Amino acid sequence: AQTVTQSQPEMSVQEAETVTLSCTYDTSESDYYLFWYKQPPSRQMILVIRQEAYKQQNATENRFSVNFQKAAKSFSLKISDSQLGDAAMYFCASRTFTGGFKTIFGAGTRLFVKA
Amino acid sequence: GAGVSQSPRYKVAKRGQDVALRCDPISGHVSLFWYQQALGQGPEFLTYFQNEAQLDKSGLPSDRFFAERPEGSVSTLKIQRTQQEDSAVYLCASSPGGDRAYQPQHFGDGTRLSIL
Numbered sequence: 001a002q003t004v005t006q007s008q009p010e011m012s013v014q015e016a017e018t019v020t021l022s023c024t025y026d027t028s029e030s031d032y033y034l035f036w037y038k039q040p041p042s043r044q045m046i047l048v049i050r051q052e053a054y055k056q057q058n059a060t061e062n063r064f065s066v067n068f069q070k071a072a073k074s075f076s077l078k079i080s081d082s083q084l085g086d087a088a089m090y091f092c093a094s095r096t097f098t099g100g101f102k103t104i105f106g107a108g109t110r111l112f113v114k115a
Numbered sequence: 116g117a118g119v120s121q122s123p124r125y126k127v128a129k130r131g132q133d134v135a136l137r138c139d140p141i142s143g144h145v146s147l148f149w150y151q152q153a154l155g156q157g158p159e160f161l162t163y164f165q166n167e168a169q170l171d172k173s174g175l176p177s178d179r180f181f182a183e184r185p186e187g188s189v190s191t192l193k194i195q196r197t198q199q200e201d202s203a204v205y206l207c208a209s210s211p212g213g214d215r216a217y218q219p220q221h222f223g224d225g226t227r228l229s230i231l
Contacts, residue, residue: 045220
C-alpha cells in the first residue's frame, strides 16, 4: 500500500527567505510519480511540481525545487524567495502505474508567509 | 470551459437526505477522479473513471455513495441517506489521458457539503 507522510502541520517563513517542506512516502512499486500540490483558501488544488521516480535529477520549477532521495523515500519541497502569494496548504502526493492510478495525498503542511 | 467546474459550490442538507454533486471536467479529458477532503486533511481517493467506465471505486466509503459518468464527460457523485460524517469537501479532478500516471490532475474548486 502507498502512504505519504507530512510531519510538519504548519511552517512559517519570512518574505524573500527560503523554506523547505518535508515529505516521506512508502510504496512497493518501482515506478511512480511524486507531486507537490498547493491549495489556497479558494480550495482549488494547483500542481506545483512533479518528479518521476526513475529520474535522479531533482525537478525545478522557477522558485520551487525538490530534493528527491529515492533510497530514503524522501521528497522535500524547497521554496526560494518566498512571496506572500505562496501562503497556502501544500500537499505531497504519490501516484503509481497500478491500482487504478489513484493519487495518495499526505495530510498537508500549512505555510504562512510573513511580510 | 477552461477548467474543471463543480456545482454546487456549497450544499447544506439534513441528515437522511440524498444529495447529488456535479462535475464538469475539462473538455476532452478521458480520466475523471473524485476525492473526499475532510477538514484539515488531505484529499482521499473515492473513485476513478476512464471515459464512461468506472475502473476503480475502491475508495467509496459505503454503498450509500454512487458515482456515474454515463456519456464519458459530466460526472455525478450521489450520496444517499446522508450522515454527519459525510460532511467534507468533495473534489473532482480530470486529466487528458487514460493510462498516464505522470499526467497531473486538474482540480475543480470542490463542493463543500455540510450535513446538519
